[in-house]
Amino acid sequence: MTDQDDDITRHNSKMAKKKAARDRIMSTKTEEKGLIIVHTGKGKGKSSAAFGMVFRCIAHGLPSAVVQFIKGGLSTGERDLIMATFSDICAFHTMGEGFTWETQDKERDIAAATAAWEKAKELIRDSNNRLVLLDEINIAMRYGYIDTSEVIDFLKAEKPAMTHVVLTGRNASDELIEIADLVTEMTLIKHPFRSGIKAQIGVEF
């Protein structure tokens, strides 16, 4: 047996052990339920990764819905393509008027966020929807445009058992993280804006 053969045998046996351990762990995971999922942090990808879940539902033929609380999370490209291609299986509502520093009108922002939250409740209550994405809702809660406790109480009391609800945006509150099942923080390690690169098609929009 050569050294290389020996190395390969060792690797394969290590991987077989890993697989056995993984299979053992997976066999204990039997419960299925609708999750409360949070994507937060200052990094990119919070909305896109959530959108990936919507896309997976579409791929599996499962109804889903998106409510955009503030424009700018999901790109208009993604929104337009969903609306053009998959509107029969994915409802898409844009209620926000743009980021709050674009509008400079607190009353209008509150009215838009409140309308978005009313629509969100209606979509979550409809148990045909397997997944409802509340895009950038964390920002609306953070600014106090909608009440965090009301959102949390509603999810605890009225979310159908099998429905996934995904809440995205920076600064997710501790109370929301507390009731969530799956929380991912996107952390910015390096950003080209710092080197004078502008927002670009395909990356930012």
Next chain:
Amino acid sequence: MTDQDDDITRHNSKMAKKKAARDRIMSTKTEEKGLIIVHTGKGKGKSSAAFGMVFRCIAHGLPSAVVQFIKGGLSTGERDLIMATFSDICAFHTMGEGFTWETQDKERDIAAATAAWEKAKELIRDSNNRLVLLDEINIAMRYGYIDTSEVIDFLKAEKPAMTHVVLTGRNASDELIEIADLVTEMTLIKHPFRSGIKAQIGVEF
């Protein structure tokens, strides 16, 4: 003027200042170039967020390409939907044989990763592609199935100026992060596996 009016005036003026500051910053960002983008970390969403960029390119009618180095990053649902609906504008190549602990065959893994890398080079060299996603390539480099320095040297020497290349997977090497323009780390804060919940349609696949 009531207290509430006063509060609204203060808020609107604060937001106007924020907008001015933001507009000032954005006006200095003028350079456009193809970026090297890395999604790493133990959290979810690395592949899905990258996939969101592919989806944005599709939405804008820009050709793009995906090479899956290892199965399991992007879901089969996402892959099938892309291949069924958008194959004219997005090339999709799955070269991996599944996670390495599933195959238990180092030689086959190395052959698959090498073939994937050859395909990746071909797709990156083709400057029609605006974005090329190398899904889970970081794992292939981490295991030594492909050589990290070769990947880095190739990107530095041969990536067309306007092409974005996205590299995903845990354990991105320091050398890769060093040459990257945009790096996001997905951090796991809370995961339902820990409470006995199994992988579920729409969330994991």
